[in-house]
Amino acid sequence: METLSQLLSILLSTIRDVLPIIAIVFGFQLLVIRRPIPHLKRVLFGFIYVIVGLALFLLGLDKALFPIGELMAQQLTDPAFIRGTVATTGEALHWSDYYWVYIFAFAIGASTTIAEPSLIAVAIKANEVSGGAIGVWGLRLAVALGVAIGISLGTWRIVTGYPIHWFIISGYIVVVIQTFFAPKLIVPLAYDSGGVTTSTVTVPLVAALGLGLASTVPGRSALIDGFGLIAFASLFPMITVMGYAQITEIVARRDRRRRERAKMVKQE
Structure with missing residues (x-):
């Protein structure tokens, strides 16, 4: 009954939004435009599907994605998990001890x-418009x-406590x-x-991971250090996509030159 009541509350809130x-x-x-809405019945059903889907999605965030993200961060940063002796000796943890956090983030x-x-939608449309290029x-x-590298680097930043603007400014300089x-x-x-990386699937887990990590690492603030991972997830894909295109172009240019040389040799 509690879940049903929460779903009803979320549904009403979604309708209002x-x-x-x-x-x-x-x-x-x-x-x-002063024209009737084409396929009115289909449009109305579409809005109903959107409202119900958003309500279920928001309920799922609250019940599953946010808790599991925070729980994973807490478990991976638990001194008993990182090094069993730390819990008893009180030895301070080094940033390298959190390697499982970086692997999980990646x-x-x-x-x-x-x-x-x-x-997926953007990739399909890009493939269609470019004619398969x-x-x-x-x-x-x-x-x-790009997202994997960005989130791994972001978790390392949370653990070490370095200012986020150093990373963001440096990243955008590379992009430019x-x-x-x-x-x-x-x-x-x-x-x-x-x-497109800051959407329905990525954001909840990444945000939960950042908040959970910042709340369990000693000396970190959930408000100051817990947020910012999504910025890394948005920045680094630009670098990797352009890098992928540059590498592809270099490989294609080398193949073209190789074919031209082979053709010249045959002609001689």
């Missing part, structure tokens, strides 16, 4: 990004690698430099790839 979107869409269609960042619906799996793996050298076809897509 979605109503302005419905009002804007219907208002522009009827008052500005794995969870890659896996959640691969499963991200928004990234941009591979669906190539883009997804490049983005997943890459923009001048990366293939023009990939640059806008790389910038969008940083945004």
Whole structure:
């Protein structure tokens, strides 16, 4: 009954949040464009599905994703798990002792990004528009690698306590430099790839991991240090996607030169 009551409360809250979107869409269609809404019944059913889906998703966050993310962070940073002697000797932990946290952050960042619906949609559309020049799996793996590296680096920052702006500023300097050298076809897509990672699957687990880690590592503040992992998850995919395009372009250029040389040898 408690879960059902919570679901009903979330459902009412979701309806209240979605109503302005419905009002804007219907208002522009009827008052500005002044045309009837095509397939009205289908649109209404779509909004119902969205509302119910969002309510169930938010309930799932509260019941499963946030708790499991925080629990994993607490377990991985427990001194008894890291080194059994620390709990008794009181010896201070070094940042290198948290290597399981970095491995878990890398794995969870890659896996959640691969499963991200928004990234799948962008990859499919990019493949269609580019005529197959941009591979669906190539883009997804490049983005997943960027998120994995970013979240691992972000967890290391939480453990060490270094200021977040050092990493963000340095990362965007790399992005700006890459923009001048990366293939023009990939640059806008790389910038969008940083945004699609901050969606339904990645954000809850990453946010829970950061908050759980900051609340268990000695000397860290959940408010100051717990947030910021999502910024890493948005930044590093831009670097890896442009890097993937640059590497692909270099390989293709070398293959082209090799074929030209082979052709010249045959002609001689």
